[in-house]
Amino acid sequence: MSKIDSTDPAPALFEARHKVFPKAVDGTYRRLKWAVMIVALGIYYATPWIRWDRGTYAPDQAVLVDIAHRRFYMFSIEIWPHEFYYVAGLLIMAGIGLFLVTSAVGRAWCGYACHQTVWTDLFVHVERFIDGDRNAQIKLQRAPWGPGKLARRVLKHAIWLTISILTGGAWIFYFADAPGLLRDLLHGSAPVVAYATIGVLTATTYIFGGLLREQVCIYMCPWPRIQTAMTDEKSLIVTYKHWRGEPRTHGLKKASEEAAPGSEAKFGDCIDCLQCVQVCPTDIDIRQGPQIGCITCALCIDACDRVMGQIGRPRGLIDYATEIDCELEMRGEQPVPVIKRLLRPRTLIYFGLWCAIGLAMLFALGTRTRVDIAANADRNPVFVRLSDGSIRNAYLVKLRNMQSRPRTMTITLEGLPGGAMWQESETRAQAARSLRLDVPADQVLKERIYVVAPAQGPAREDFVFAVQAGDSAKEKAQDDESFVRPEVGQ
């Protein structure tokens, strides 16, 4: 191997990770992050425990993904597998929502709401609680191993692991009755898949939140790439206003000298205190401009604002701003107010699309019926000639009762003159134009039904199986079917 010349500017192909010790900071955006974290974690942990009375025949958990019975419950909404397009619609809304947010306020998802960010933030706080703030952490990192360091490390990882187990543990409650599952978990009698899921999610939470952290955002996650492609010059991003900050002075003392009356103001507002770098959870220097490592958590804004306050300069040296406004400001012109920047065709179109899909889904939810019929004609044989010459076809009829109470339903033949039908358990003597069937709550009733009609008629005659739930005129459905006769001459 040859020695690489140290003056060679060729970039390294691999960058070893150096641990980040973000410094604690307080300010507007830090408080916003606290609020988002509390709300997000609150929703995540509490949702499975909300009860929702659905009567005798359905679970009383407000949000439940019942994979075993193929039902999805969300408060008053119950979704069957064939209605999965509602979930697809939600995913599309989430996608367009991300477009909307990103085009308006950049990577706000990354900075505030992403689970990677939320849990990493939580883990960082635990670390601070045990080890102290940035400087203490660095000191401890460099310190040789001893009882004190060992104790702190064990405690920190124990708390991380506890959080991880609780995170994985909360996930499984969305898929089964939460109180019952918790009881089984503690008794060791829960399904293996429950323990396996907790194990996997514990591992991912611990590794991603505790060990990998910003590397997930920088190297593993595709969103940063997609989101940076979706921002434009009118999106709000976290920006260092270099025309205001440069050239930098160094240190507070020099800054106050510069600001003193009588001195020539040849320096910018940045005093190179590195607070913006030290608070950054991904260890970037925002003063180098927008970059892939910036998750727009805005903690550097909080840090810089505090320093600007201390040295008596206006806040916002680092601030949320659009590229186009930065240029205006640089030229000394007045930037456009944020609210006006947000209301532009691109964001309005996204918002319109988002609302349209939401409204369409709400409309579909409001008008959907909770009864359905699907018939499957026997294919072997397609028809049977009976001794009186009439023709019989058989159908496997499926009746869906999608309400959580038993219902009586009436199936009626529409079309097919002279036709009559009977259930498999009856005989032809009971044949009629309509049948009443009791369908159990929240279930599909499968019933083989014979339909008989005179031999005279088209080889394939269309008719309709119509179903009507006994208790509501609106609850009806139909299935188009055909009745098959032998071809003439057969």
Next chain:
Amino acid sequence: MADKKRIDEVTGVSTAGHEWDGIEELDNPMPRWWLWAFYASIAWGVVYVVLFPAWPLVHGATQGVLGWSSHGQFEKELAADQLKKAPIRAAIDRTPIEQIPDNPALFEAAVEGGRSAFKVHCVQCHGSGAAGGKGYPNLNDDDWLWGGNIAEIHYTIAHGVRNPDHDKTRLSQMPAFGRDGILQPEEVSDVVSYVRLISKQEQASPSAQRGAKIFADNCAVCHGTRGEGNRQFGAPKLSDAIWLYGGDRDALTASVTNARYGVMPAWGARLDPVTIKMLATYVHALGGGEALPDKATARPAAAGKATQDVKD
């Protein structure tokens, strides 16, 4: 090309020594994890070869020390399946055929078991949908030669039809009226006209009028005075729309002239009693099954006896 090997300046790694249009390949070492996975799979392969059948030889192959074979596994799974089905089969064995439809669990198992047995033993003649064909009855319809209640169907399956080796078989024989010279060709033609009249395929005619008399003298004893058939002899109903060999003039003329002699094996001699019951239940449930003459006084004794006979 080894002479072209050189140390790449940027990475400090040797090149592989070949170059295409200026593009060279770095001779990086294998990733460690990949190498270990490779060694592990070699070790796995060695263990596998020892444990399981692996090397093909001239006759057969190495057996492996575990003694595993796919055929052996199949046998084991089959045995496990039979063990699982044993209780329900025993229950079906205990239950008289007439009472099987009254017990939903037994009925469901019997229909499913009958469905698979039918696919093996019956589809060759009756078709995969049991719709039959010329000479082979459609089992879906409501017309039965020898009776359509579950006990009669069970008896027919167990003892067969016109089975020469079985003395309880369904047996009857129609004379070959034309071939044996009992009726002259014109008389056969007349009786065919009459049969087509009572089955509403032809209008009244002098020929049919003559045929009525011939029918009354020769046919009515089995087929009934109005062609209503007689299940005791397996004599088909002639006034309905269902024809085993066809209802057109040619087919009817052939039937009267040469007679027909449809046969079916006595399945009781080939299959176990439980499978026979399952087949009967399945066929009865195809849509044309009839109720027992008087359900309250069903004849479990008779059916039990039939099963007993089959076992002998």
